[in-house]
Amino acid sequence: MVKNLLKKIISNEYNTDFDILTPPDPKMGDYSVNLAFILAKKEKKNPKELSEELAAKFSKSNELSRYFGKIEAVGGFVNFYISNDFLRSQLLKILEQGENFGSGEKKNYKINLEFVSANPTGPLTVHNVRAAPYGDALASILKKSGYDVTKEYYINDAGNQVRLLGESVARRYLRLKGKTIDFPDNLYQGEYIIDIAKEVEKDGLVDQIENFDELVLVCKDYALKKLTSLIIGSLKRLGVEFDVWFSEEKLYETGEAETTLRILDKGKHVYEKDGAKWLKIDNSGERDAVLVKSDGAYSYLMGDIAYTRNKFMRGFNKAVNIWGADHHGDVLRLMTGVKFLNYEDEALDVLLHQLISIKVGGETKRMSKRKGELVIFDELLEEVGGDVIRFFFLMKDLNTHMEFDIDLAKKQSNKNPVYYVQYAFARLNSILAKSKEQRAKSKNFENLELLKEKEEFLLMRSLVKFPELVEEISKNYQVHHLAQYSFSLASVFHNFYEKHKVIQDDKNLERARLELCRATATILKTTLSLMGISAPERMDGKESEGA
RNA sequence: GAACCAGUAGCUCAGCUGGAUAGAGCAUCGGCCUUCUAAGCCGAGGGUCACAGGUUCAAAUCCUGUCUGGUUCGCCA
Numbered sequence: 045m046v047k048n049l050l051k052k053i054i055s056n057e058y059n060t061d062f063d064i065l066t067p068p069d070p071k072m073g074d075y076s077v078n079l080a081f082i083l084a085k086k087e088k089k090n091p092k093e094l095s096e097e098l099a100a101k102f103s104k105s106n107e108l109s110r111y112f113g114k115i116e117a118v119g120g121f122v123n124f125y126i127s128n129d130f131l132r133s134q135l136l137k138i139l140e141q142g143e144n145f146g147s148g149e150k151k152n153y154k155i156n157l158e159f160v161s162a163n164p165t166g167p168l169t170v171h172n173v174r175a176a177p178y179g180d181a182l183a184s185i186l187k188k189s190g191y192d193v194t195k196e197y198y199i200n201d202a203g204n205q206v207r208l209l210g211e212s213v214a215r216r217y218l219r220l221k222g223k224t225i226d227f228p229d230n231l232y233q234g235e236y237i238i239d240i241a242k243e244v245e246k247d248g249l250v251d252q253i254e255n256f257d258e259l260v261l262v263c264k265d266y267a268l269k270k271l272t273s274l275i276i277g278s279l280k281r282l283g284v285e286f287d288v289w290f291s292e293e294k295l296y297e298t299g300e301a302e303t304t305l306r307i308l309d310k311g312k313h314v315y316e317k318d319g320a321k322w323l324k325i326d327n328s329g330e331r332d333a334v335l336v337k338s339d340g341a342y343s344y345l346m347g348d349i350a351y352t353r354n355k356f357m358r359g360f361n362k363a364v365n366i367w368g369a370d371h372h373g374d375v376l377r378l379m380t381g382v383k384f385l386n387y388e389d390e391a392l393d394v395l396l397h398q399l400i401s402i403k404v405g406g407e408t409k410r411m412s413k414r415k416g417e418l419v420i421f422d423e424l425l426e427e428v429g430g431d432v433i434r435f436f437f438l439m440k441d442l443n444t445h446m447e448f449d450i451d452l453a454k455k456q457s458n459k460n461p462v463y464y465v466q467y468a469f470a471r472l473n474s475i476l477a478k479s480k481e482q483r484a485k486s487k488n489f490e491n492l493e494l495l496k497e498k499e500e501f502l503l504m505r506s507l508v509k510f511p512e513l514v515e516e517i518s519k520n521y522q523v524h525h526l527a528q529y530s531f532s533l534a535s536v537f538h539n540f541y542e543k544h545k546v547i548q549d550d551k552n553l554e555r556a557r558l559e560l561c562r563a564t565a566t567i568l569k570t571t572l573s574l575m576g577i578s579a580p581e582r583m584d585g586k587e588s589e590g591a
Numbered sequence: 592g593a594a595c596c597a598g599u600a601g602c603u604c605a606g607c608u609g610g611a612u613a614g615a616g617c618a619u620c621g622g623c624c625u626u627c628u629a630a631g632c633c634g635a636g637g638g639u640c641a642c643a644g645g646u647u648c649a650a651a652u653c654c655u656g657u658c659u660g661g662u663u664c665g666c667c668a
Binding site for chain 1: 593594595596597598602603604605606607608609610611612613615616617623626627628630631632633647648649660661662663664665666667668
């Protein structure tokens with residue numbers, strides 16, 4: 045990784061903080077160092093002169109000349125140009141390593157990544173699916189970086205909400221049976237409840253049950269099973285699969301919640317007030333939160349703390365949660381609870397994604413599972429497809445308050461930028477398929493020296509940046525940079541494609557360009573696969589407008 | 592009243608965590624297919640980076656304040 049090396053080499057000589065930047069234009073080099081500005085202040089010198097001195101000095105370094113062909117001062121910056129030799133050597137590396145290019149060393153570090161975890165009280169909505177492609181891609185990137193990653197879904201199958209779910213189904217069932225029974229507003233109003241009730245009726249499972257509470261319980265279990273498998277199915281169709289589906293109920297059955305509470309209590313972090321047990325967050329008392337309710341039931345927070353502890357007990361070094369921003373108030377509470385259990389602050393990361401506002405028919409919808417006002421994810425998936433949805437979410441920062449116009453998304457799905465990336469891959473594939481020597485992995489790479497066009501170098505430069513990107517995302521979790529990168533790589537390739545022929549009379553040049561294409565296809569396919577997006581070998585004909 | 596996140600082109604969003612002339616897609620207008628796929632390429636128009644101060648060699652980016660929007664402040668989950 046050139047960036048790290050550069051930083052190391054300069055740091056060895058200058059004991060000061062500085063940044064390695066990317067110049068605004070590739071013409072200005074691959075990396076830029078602002079060292080002169082920083083030294084100028086310390087030594088009270090002119091930054092421009094200093095940068096020239098630095099450039100002259102760096103140019104003489106043998107170590108740097110292994111990577112850089114040119115080092116020059118521009119307006120106070122020192123700009124570094126990766127040498128052509130080094131670019132070609134990296135091209136070779138890509139061809140040799142294939143999809144392993146950019147992979148990090150095994151780190152022997154276990155990460156538990158929890159995301160989506162939508163309540164099993166209804167079908168998956170467009171709303172709660174935002175974290176799915178993001179978390180899935182993050183897991184892939186972390187794995188590529190050498191971490192051991194487990195993807196996990198926390199099923200909130202305990203507490204009052206699922207009891208209400210059971211009651212909703214039970215009352216619908218009784219109505220189907222011809223009983224007059226009211227259906228209060230606080231129950232789940234959605235159509236899917238009636239569907240489940242119909243299945244309960246068809247099943248005949250509850251025919252003998254007279255006691256209402258017992259009926260509710262059986263309906264609850266039935267509905268939970270049904271809805272969970274519905275959610276699993278929806279996610280699967282999007283291509284997202286979890287390693288572990290963790291039941292909240294388990295924490296109470298095994299007594300883990302109780303144990304966790306005892307540890308907190310022992311550490312004097314718990315006190316009683318109004319018949320409930322509270323977690324002491326700070327001295328003001330204002331932020332304190334209930335762990336055990338006055339009726340003896342555990343709170344959601346208690347479950348979450350016990351759940352996080354459970355992850356560490358299972359041997360994970362780090363837990364990463366992706367939550368919707370509506371839970372931001374819970375972050376401090378969970379963090380505090382986990383800290384009181386004596387785990388390091390860094391052991392838990394909570395990423396928040398902002399909520400999506402959804403527009404249907406020009407109107408912004410507020411979604412509520414209780415009220416049954418849902419934009420069901422499956423319906424969208426069927427219309428626009430998984431690749432489009434994934435890329436749409438993956439391109440944006442988690443902090444973006446997205447506006448998702450469903451009608452527009454359907455209408456414009458054939459203009460989604462994902463096709464731009466996939467099309468680049470299809471074009472590459474077409475070239476490789478056409479060339480006679482495509483699979484002849486001859487080790488004669490000497491022709492690479494024939495690559496000297498501007499577009500060829502731009503392509504190589506983009507390819508070389510890939511490992512740095514993977515490493516950076518594994519640290520800052522900015523998954524959308526990968527989507528942005530894939531788009532820009534596709535763009536650089538399309539430009540190359542328009543300007544230069546690969547298959548041609550000059551067979552030596554053709555061979556060299558084929559290698560460049562193979563390397564590009566490899567990286568493009570790797571990025572797509574990290575994002576969980578398909579890499580089609582062909583894309584025929586344009587979809588008709590407004591179909 | 593408090594907390595978190597945001598406000599960048601007509602629309603949807605990037606802007607690599609303080610750097611060089613603020614970018615892309617869509618939309619609008621104009622050009623490019625006898626040659627590896629035109630789901631592509633080239634060009635044009637479109638910006639007081641919400642506003643006001645501050646920090647410094649340098650601010651869309653950091654700090655403070657104001658305005659606007661989303662979310663949350665329950666012994667719901």
